[in-house]
Amino acid sequence: MISRRLFIIALGGVPLAACNTTVTDTPQVSLGNGANTFASDLHRNPQYTSGRSKRRELARETVSYQGNERPGTIVINTSERRLFLVLDNGKALRYPVGVGRAGKKWEGRAEVDGKHVEPAWSPPEEVKRDNPRVPDVIAGGSPGNPMGPRALTLSGGGQYAIHGTNRPHTVGTFSTYGCIRMFNEDIVDLFERVRVGTEVVVTA
Numbered sequence: 001m002i003s004r005r006l007f008i009i010a011l012g013g014v015p016l017a018a019c020n021t022t023v024t025d026t027p028q029v030s031l032g033n034g035a036n037t038f039a040s041d042l043h044r045n046p047q048y049t050s051g052r053s054k055r056r057e058l059a060r061e062t063v064s065y066q067g068n069e070r071p072g073t074i075v076i077n078t079s080e081r082r083l084f085l086v087l088d089n090g091k092a093l094r095y096p097v098g099v100g101r102a103g104k105k106w107e108g109r110a111e112v113d114g115k116h117v118e119p120a121w122s123p124p125e126e127v128k129r130d131n132p133r134v135p136d137v138i139a140g141g142s143p144g145n146p147m148g149p150r151a152l153t154l155s156g157g158g159q160y161a162i163h164g165t166n167r168p169h170t171v172g173t174f175s176t177y178g179c180i181r182m183f184n185e186d187i188v189d190l191f192e193r194v195r196v197g198t199e200v201v202v203t204a
Contacts (some may be wrong), residue, residue: 058096058172060186065092074112074162074190074200076180078105081172083162083180085193095190096172098165098181105204106178110160112198114153115191119163121147126177148184150191154200162200163187 065086069075075084075092078099084092099105118140128134138145148164164184165171171183180202182190 058183060093060095060183060189062087062091063094065090069199069201072194072198074194074198076162076200076202078107078202078204081174083182083190085190093193095182095186097162098170098173098175100176100178101174104176104178105174106160107202107204108156110154110156110200110202112152112162112194112196112200113155114151115194115196116151116153118149119145119147119151121145148182148187150184150187152187152191152194162190 063084065084067075067084067086069086071086071088073086075086076082076097076099077084081097081099083095083097085095086092120137120140120142122137123131123134135144140147141149143166146163146166147161148166151161151163153161160179162180162182164187165181167175167181168183170176171181175181
C-alpha cells in the first residue's frame with residue numbers, strides 16, 4: 001500500500017492532487033511529438049532547460065532488463081534513484097530520478113491515473129510547515145513551480161506523481177516528499193510513451 005500524504009497540484013488553476021493527495025477530475029492529455037511539444041515549452045519557458053550534467057550516471061539510456069514486469073510497466077528503484085520503462089526483448093529505458101528523502105520513501109504498486117500539462121501547484125500543510133514563505137498557489141509554467149512541464153499522477157492509498165522539476169540539481173538524489181522527480185526533458189519523453197492505466201512498481 002502507498003502511504004497517505006498531503007500534496008496538491010492543479011491544472012489550469014483547478015486544484016487536483018499529486019505527491020500525496022486526492023485527485024479531482026481533469027482531462028486526460030494526449031499530445032503529438034514530444035520533442036516538438038517540449039521545444040515549444042522551451043521557447044515559452046526557458047526555465048524548462050534541464051541543467052543535466054554530462055555525467056554518465058545521469059544519462060537517459062536503453063539498458064538490459066532482467067525483471068519480471070511486462071513491457072510498458074514503469075519500475076522505480078528508489079535505492080538506485082532510477083526509473084525504468086520496460087521495453088520488449090529484455091530491454092528498458094532508464095532515467096535518473098529524485099526520490100523521497102529519509103522518512104518520505106515508499107514502495108508499492110500503482111497506476112498512472114492522470115496526465116497533466118504544465119500543472120499549477122498548491123503546497124500541502126507539510127510543505128507549508130517546512131517552508132512558510134511558499135505561496136498558496138504557484139501557476140503552471142512559473143519558474144517557481146516545482147512540478148515542471150508535465151506530471152503523471154498515480155493511484156493508490158495516497159497520491160503521488162512522477163513529474164518534472166525547477167531544481168534539476170536534485171535529480172539523482174534523495175530529496176522529495178515522496179514524489180518521483182525527473183529532468184524536464186525526461187518527463188516529457190516518458191509522458192509521450194505511457195498512457196493512463198500504465199502500471200507503476202516502486203521498490204526500495
